[in-house]
Amino acid sequence: MNKARRNPVNMIAAHGILIAYTIIALFPVVVILINSFKTRRAIFREPLAVPDAESFSTIGYQTVFNQGDFFLYFQNSMIVTVASLFFVLLFGAMAAFALAEYRFKGNTLMGLYLALGIMIPIRIGTVAILEMMVATGLVNTLWALILVYTAQGLPLAVFILSEFMRTVSDDLKNAGRIDGLSEYTIFFRLVLPLVRPAMATVAVFNMIPIWNDLWFPLILAPAEATKTLTLGSQVFIGQFVTDWNAVLSALSMAILPVMVLYVIFSRQLIRGITSGAVK
Amino acid sequence: MKNARIRWHILVFLAPAVLVYTAIMIIPLFNTLRLSLYTEVGQERVFAGLENFRTLFGDPRWSASFWNALANNFWFFIIHMLVQNPIGILLAAILSHPSLRFATLYRTAIFVPTILSFVIVGFAWKLILSPIWGIAPEMMDAVGLGDFYQPWLGLEETSLTTLALISVWQFVGIPMMLIYAALLTIPDEILEAGECDGVTGLAAFWKIKLPLILPSIGIISILTFVGNFNAFDLIYAAQGALAGPNFSTDILGTFMYRTFFGFQLQLGDPHMGSAIASAMFAIILIGVCIYLFGIQTRMRRYQF
Known part of the structure; x- marks a missing residue:
């Protein structure tokens, strides 16, 4: 059996690297999504906070739908x-x-x-x-x-x-x-x-x-x-460069359809790539 | 006379694909190469031989832009080769570990940026790195690196490298998946034989796995090359057609777009645009040939 399989330190390091990279991969998407639901003031004051009752706003989405x-x-x-x-x-x-x-x-x-x-x-x-x-x-x-x-x-x-x-x-x-x-x-x-x-x-x-x-x-x-x-x-x-609410909402709306498609087809996609179809 | 009969069904099966492919891809490709030999005088298209290329390489105004775009494009490619592919290989090597838990979850999450459009990626990073919003400076402050923050996308020296790294962030999923697939095809017996000889862990990776996945690394390199040398979207989405600041992020794709489509006050010039497209075609062709004849044929493939 592989030595590494029994080595917990290696396993922790492996998860550490993967978690770190997963955060890097998802962080920008998450930041855009959570901020699209906040008021303009909250976007700038606490960009990393999840919207709460006070900072929640869909003003950006309204602009997007109207314009x-x-x-x-x-x-x-x-x-x-x-x-x-x-x-x-x-x-x-x-x-x-x-x-x-x-x-x-x-x-x-x-x-x-x-x-x-x-x-x-x-x-x-x-x-x-x-x-x-x-x-x-x-x-x-x-x-x-x-x-x-x-x-x-x-x-x-x-x-x-x-x-x-x-x-x-x-x-x-x-x-x-x-x-x-x-x-x-x-x-x-x-x-x-x-x-x-x-x-x-x-x-x-x-x-x-x-x-x-x-x-x-x-x-x-x-x-x-x-x-x-x-x-x-x-x-x-x-x-709408200066209208941050609208920009963030527009980005979120562009992300949404691909994410839905990805969730539906990700197994197919990954299986397709890993089955060596591109070789 | 049986052999002389035309088998119509073969024609019917082939015709739609061949027609669309020839009409939309092959003919325009050759037409573009042909157009690069023409120029416009008055309202008429006249044959000009290699005049456009002489302008492109000889006229200092044009050649400076061209070499700038080409050099930037090479730097863009080098960053991908040095950062994207090693990270991809590292992630794949970890993911392919047989007893790793949540492997599917990691794989799915790390692939997410690859499915996003350049517009989303370009703007999302622009916002995050922006000094106005302050996410990047604040986060760097939090870990004590605040003094190192700079508006990287806005500075001539750093914007191209920053964009290349953003592109790496977006596409790291592709080498990861391809290498992961290659690693999975390595039979256990080979690794176990190595273990019997005391080759385990990192040594097993360098001495057994890496030589076996070299063909996949070759394919990834050529895909990266072709992809980078007709890249356009990310630069356009993040910096606009002028590839600012001061053309420091201009690559062949944006240069060709500006030239043939025109921007602001400059009128579009399809003939010069074609000349640039022909140069891109030549560069990609050279790269593909080097790969096909120089690398692929010399690479050892192992059959299991």
Whole structure:
């Protein structure tokens, strides 16, 4: 047995380091959240205190609700994220199936072509993407963002999903073929349900960067009607710099949705990362 | 004639992904590289060869900004390599200890900053470090370090390092998770064999575990490199497009944004922007090639 397992001093040191780092990781988030519920005076007088009956206030949230269109921003972010994930998963799984299942000329080459995008960030092409979106009239629409995030997510999705598709048993698919199922039915009815865990991994990997992205909303869809939550809070905070209540409340409201998603999906996310999907 | 039949379903399966990927990613990428060879005269786009690059590297006004951004970007990357990855490895090594309790709890908590947007991270730290609010100075006072407090984000000498450390704080969860995963795949037999030879504790980490997780450290390094060299959001959220104070936090991403999108009185110039994007592309490509051909092929992989 490992010596350290029996050594209580080492164990205490280990917990000490982890607790210290957990505090460092959570401290800023906690400070923002507790202060968003305090009066302006309490924010400055005792920034580290939890709000009590006297210092409790939701004035910041009122400003946010009156001044900023956070429901619209939230809705935009939702639409963009969900639609992008849908296309990444559907198109990614279809392409991954073609690459994993069939032998055809150029199979390996196609795989490499699609894998290029894993290492080359799509942002490098921003100038031409903007020109293209302007030319097609897609600028300041959510479609511009959905298309960009779909293209951005596809390479890794195809890569991960095709690895998983190779593990689906051939016998099952061949049994389907003997029963006269079309290739499409085999894909949608037999294979897709079996790779659902891998799809979840891909979805969770893509979700956070899409939701949090500032670059493309800023460049492709900065109009009031298409602002995402990330861009919306950036602009809002920029305008209300001196209104600390409003800034803290806006930050808290931006934290909330991701935290909810994280709590729901954290096991999936961590399992996805630790299952070696990124290797 | 069976072989000559076109298998339409393969095309149908591949087409959507290939079309979207090609149209939105590959074509714009090459178009951007192409645009860097053009310039605007009057209202027309004319071919200018390498003129933009000559301006970028030769014209002192441009080249000073470019080298400043590039040097800052390298410093940003070095801080990540020296701080983020060692902390990530340390946390992962502790977390992977088999009898550690609450490991899931720690892991989940330490990963929280990674899921937050740059806007939240940038502003939260800006508020905390701000001399107006006084959280940082007060806390430092409480431990007797009050004299060392400075408005780090506002000073030219310290703001870039501060931002890099904030970014490290945000992303330390990723190396931690990847190394943790790699450590879990090391079979117990190898560690037990080491124990029989008297290699335990720290020695086991340095002599057995570390060599085995080197490939993962390689992957983390290249991910960090690519991520850092197209970083933009944190600097923009915390310091604005001007990457203040006095451009001391300007990196390639913010420099490219200002150039092609324009800011305040300067008009956007898509051609110069493309030239900067091409330079970024070259830098990232060089980094990826060094990794793929120089590091990855020489690294020993162990199969269990």
